[in-house]
Amino acid sequence: MTRILLPGRIRRHLADVGTPGPFQGATWYPLTRLCDGDTKRAGSPFIEQHCELVESACLTGPLVCPDCLAAHRSAVAVVEDMGAVPLFDL
Numbered sequence: 001m002t003r004i005l006l007p008g009r010i011r012r013h014l015a016d017v018g019t020p021g022p023f024q025g026a027t028w029y030p031l032t033r034l035c036d037g038d039t040k041r042a043g044s045p046f047i048e049q050h051c052e053l054v055e056s057a058c059l060t061g062p063l064v065c066p067d068c069l070a071a072h073r074s075a076v077a078v079v080e081d082m083g084a085v086p087l088f089d090l
Contacts, residue, residue, distance in 0.1 A: 003072070005057040005064070006031070007050045012061075014054060014068040017047065035067035 002017040018030035018039075028041040059069060 003054040004031070004047065004051040005054055005059070006033075008063065010063070011065050012063045013065045014072050020044075033068065034071040035065050 004015055004017055006013045006015050013033045013035060015031040015033050018032065020027045020029050022028075023041060026043060028043055029047060030039050031042050031047075032039045054072065059072075
C-alpha cells in the first residue's frame, strides 16, 4: 500500500492509497486519511499532479497534520533488539 501526502491550504494529511476500482466508468483509488480514517475517492491524475509520496515529501512543515504524522511514525516504528542486554540483573 502506498502512502501519500495530500494537498491542503490549512492542513496536509497523510493518506493510504487503496486498490483501484471502477466508479462511473473510470478507475478511482480510495484515499484513507491516517488521523481519522476518512475515505475519499480520487483519480490517478489528481494523485499524480497534486500529491507527494511520503518517502520524498518534507514532513517537517507546520502544515502537516500532527495526528497523521504520529500515526505514520507509530506504523513505521523501529523495533529495537535487546541484543546483549540481560533480562534480569542478578
